[in-house]
Amino acid sequence: xxxxxxxxxxxxxxxxxxxxxxxxxxxxxxxxxxxxxxxxxxxxxxxxxxxxxxxxxxxxxxxxxxxxxxxxxxxxxxxxxxxxxxxxxxxxxxxxxxxxxxxxxxxxxxxxxxxxxxxxxxxxxxxxxxxxxxxxxxxxxxxxxxxxxxxxxxxxxxxxxxxxxx
Numbered sequence: 001x002x003x004x005x006x007x008x009x010x011x012x013x014x015x016x017x018x019x020x021x022x023x024x025x026x027x028x029x030x031x032x033x034x035x036x037x038x039x040x041x042x043x044x045x046x047x048x049x050x051x052x053x054x055x056x057x058x059x060x061x062x063x064x065x066x067x068x069x070x071x072x073x074x075x076x077x078x079x080x081x082x083x084x085x086x087x088x089x090x091x092x093x094x095x096x097x098x099x100x101x102x103x104x105x106x107x108x109x110x111x112x113x114x115x116x117x118x119x120x121x122x123x124x125x126x127x128x129x130x131x132x133x134x135x136x137x138x139x140x141x142x143x144x145x146x147x148x149x150x151x152x153x154x155x156x157x158x159x160x161x162x163x164x165x166x
Contacts, residue, residue, distance in 0.1 A: 003030075003070065003071050004070040004071060004072055005026065005036045005070070006036060006039055007070040007120075008024070008026070008068050009036065009040050009043060009045065009048075010117055011068070011070070011117055011121045011124060012024045012045055012048060013043045014118070014125070015125040015128065016045065016047050017046075018125055018128075019047075019129070022047060022128055023047045023049065024045075024047060024048040024049070025048070025051060025060060025064070026048065026049065026050045026051065027051050027052075027053075027057060027060050028053060028054075029053045033050070033052070036050070037050055057082070061082060061083055061085070061088055062086050065088065065089065065134050066088060066090075066091060066124070066128070066134070067079070067080070067083035067091070068091050068092075068124070069091065069092040069093070070092070070093055070120075071092070071093065071095055071096075072093070072114070073095055073096055074095065074096040074098070074099075075098070076098045076101075077098070077099070077102065080092060080099075080102045080103065081145055083141070084102075084108060084109070084141035084142060084144060084145035085142065085145045085146070085149075086142075087139070087141060087142045088138070088141065089109050089110075089138055089141055090102075090108075090109035090110075091109060091112060091120065091123065091127075092111060092112065093112050093115070093116075093120070094111045094113055094114050095114050099111055101148075104140075104144065107137070107144075108137065108140045109141060110123050110127070
C-alpha cells in the first residue's frame with residue numbers, strides 16, 4: 001500500500017500508447033506482487049515487465065532513463081538518490097518532507113503533487129518525448145547526487161554535528 005505500484009500501472013496506461021519505444025520495468029517484490037501483475041493484465045498494459053527482486057538493482061538503474069516513485073510516504077528515500085547516482089531522472093509524489101532535499105524540481109527530477117496521477121502521467125509523457133530534457137536532467141541528477149550525497153560530504157557533516165555537541 002505504501003509504495004502504490006498500482007499508481008505506476010495506472011500512469012503507464014495513460015502514456016505507453018504515445019511512447020511505443022519505451023518500456024516500464026518493475027523491479028522488486030512483496031506481498032502484493034501478484035495483485036499488481038493481475039492489475040497490469042486487467043488494464044491491458046503493453047511494454048512492461050515485472051522482473052521481481054534483484055540482488056543487482058544497479059544493473060537496472062544503469063539502463064533506465066527515468067525512475068518512478070509513487071509512495072504515499074517515505075522517510076529518506078534512498079532509491080531516489082541511487083537513481084540519480086546512475087543518471088536516472090527521478091519522478092516522485094510530494095509525499096515526504098525530505099523529497100526537496102533530494103530532488104530539485106524541474107532540474108534534477110520532478111516532484112508531483114500528491115495523488116495527481118493525471119499530472120504525473122502528463123509530466124512523464126512530456127519528459128519521454130524530450131530526449132534533450134532527459135539528457136540535461138540526467139546530467140544534473142548525477143552531478144547533484146555526487147555533490148550532495150558523496151561519502152566525504154556526509155562524513156564532514158556528521159563530524160561537524162558531533163563537534164558541536166561536545
